[in-house]
Amino acid sequence: MRNRIQLIESVLIVFIGVWSLSAQTPKPSPTPECSLPVYTGKEVDRKVKVLDYPAPHFDSYEMATYSSAVVILRAIFCGDGKVTDIKVQRHVSQSLDDEAIRTAKTIRFQPAEKEGKRVSQWMTLEYHIND
DSSP states (O other), rough: OOOHHHHHHHHHHHHHHHHHHHOOOOOOOOOOOSSSSSEOGOOBBBBBBEEEOOOOOOOOHHHHTTTTOEEEEEEEEOTTTTTEEEEEEHHHHHHHHHHHHHHHHHHHOOOEEEEHHHHHHHHEOOOOOOO
């Protein structure tokens, strides 16, 4: 009986150990364009600080056609200082989307930090079309 109890205790200890390891959040993996780990704003110790957020130069005809529309992008502000992996979340027109992406690539920022190291952070960008 004693051996059986010890066996059950051993199995429980191994099970708890494996369960606790699997419950830990894995480190976010880097993307093809950004080689540093990527986190959300809630996961970093210091969030990205945008230093320069340039305005896009939208075509005046397109602006009149799509006035009050918003191009929404999702991008990685890579720890190396580049905006990468830009994806359109809300499409307006191909030319307006392309200009928003081109402009997003020129944003200057101070990278996010986690545990004293530069890391990458997901960000959502909005470009409002105003005539």
